[in-house]
Amino acid sequence: MTRIPLAAAAAFSLSVLSSLAHARPLEAVASFTVIADMVQTVGGEHVHVTSLIGPNGDPHVYEPTPADAQALRHADVTFVSGLHLEGWMDRLISASGYRGTPVVLSTGIKTRGMEEDGQQITDPHAWNSAANGVVYVRNIISALKQADPADAADFQANGERYIQQLQALDSYARTQVQAIAQAQRKVLTSHDAFGYFGDAYGVSFLSPLGFSTENEASAADVSTLIRQIKQEHVSAYFFENSGDPRLVKQIAAATGAQPGGELYVEALSPADGPAPTYAKMFRYNVDQLVAAMKAGH
Template sequence: MRRLTCLLGFCGFLSILPARAAPAPHVVHAVASFTVLADVVSHVGGAHVAVTSLVPPDGDPHEFEPAPDDARALRQADVVFMSGEGLESWFGRLAHAAGYQGRPVIVSDGIDIHTEHDGQQVETDPHVWNSVPNVIVWTSNIRDALIAADPADADDFRASAAAYAAQLHALDHDIRTAIDTIPPARRRVLTSHDAFGYFGRAYGVTFMAPQGLSTETEASAADVGKLIAQIRETGMTTYFLENATDPRLVQQVARATGAQPGGELYAEALSSASGPAPDYISMMRYNTDLMVRAMRPH
């Protein structure tokens, strides 16, 4: 009886000891070049990944000027994600300043990249994310890179990537359905710079812009004059600004043609958390809604 009493007492003592905490999950520290990409990485990584975007919300990924904090983030990263295709022309300077010796993951690998001819020069269009099927490719590339960085959580990365890809397929279907309500002759949009080429090819919309593929380039007077003539010929009545670009050039074109503002599109940067485009899927739905409203016959 005495032995049983001691045993019961010992078991009671064990029951009041604090439970041993489960080991903290391994967190991959990821850096993404700009907000759209950072959002996709966050969805694929889930709780296993902490993501830092170098370019801030509403920031221009073409003309970004890195700061010392960006160099620090790069040095501390387990994995770095870039879209590539010439978008992040500043990354080499940042990597040199940070002493970064790693190899970034180029998430646009495997995408059918489009080029444009500007006189004798061939330019690559880097704005691949404005076509949803391309971001499904991103999702697979990001999943594989995260599995390589953290093999123990591979099953979770596969599951979250599959769930996000399903959301993207639904988004792609919804955009096509919305654009199909517009007569083909009216599927024309005037924007600040040429950032929606992939959207146009995927969904059958013609985009016109006074500025080229990069906000670092300047439109010539001849280019602007030609655009004004095209707009008058097609009868376009609405123009759009972009959240990350200088609005003055497109406003000049609008004044010359009588086009009226249709709102602000999010071409290559998310809004702040309180804005209308805090994540990629919201951004694409918001942009599509604005365009369809402007293109619809009145």
């Protein structure tokens, strides 16, 4: 009978244990579906991602659940977009006992802001420019490499492929919008979530609400907006998959703006919808906006 020396047996069992531990995917938690998809795309088979907010969910007014606290407690790494979008996250972290620090994916973004009720507010919807999406992906690559150094090469390769896809989408958006006369590039949306898109690609967005769907538009705000839409000949309006369409429909009825359809802003569609991934969401929004602006001339 062959005897395995004790030290060799111990080393063998340790290597088996470490390969078993390594076989377990990294548990990642993302605040909402857009960034959950980005993390999954970079992480591939090495990462299991839980999105706290599901498809069509609104991150501004989300109320965390006990299941969210449990997911967070077992997370190896957590991702948020930041810029005060997920105001509920601090409470959830305290309630869950999670000891890590969330990775803020908007780090490094050149932010935009607006004045609201005398205060300077930062626009949190940074991912709506594909160039900013690239910044998010670089931050994801870096965080996943740190959390799981053994799979760093895969994260880098997946990330680089993804970045090329987003850079192509950035060029696509610019080319599509530039084919439309400047005067036609005006659109009404439910809330002010397309500022980064507008700045990047040259589209003017008007909305009755500010950066957050928690805000309520006053009657004076609405009548000012109706006047502006008529003066500027805004021809198309959109409602958002995660928001209440009633106010924007009311404004459209008063101005004669035509429905352009639905845009996906802060949440992906379910898997069988038109925007099940961030890349597909971005492309879908570009195509919807361009078709509506072209039809409005």
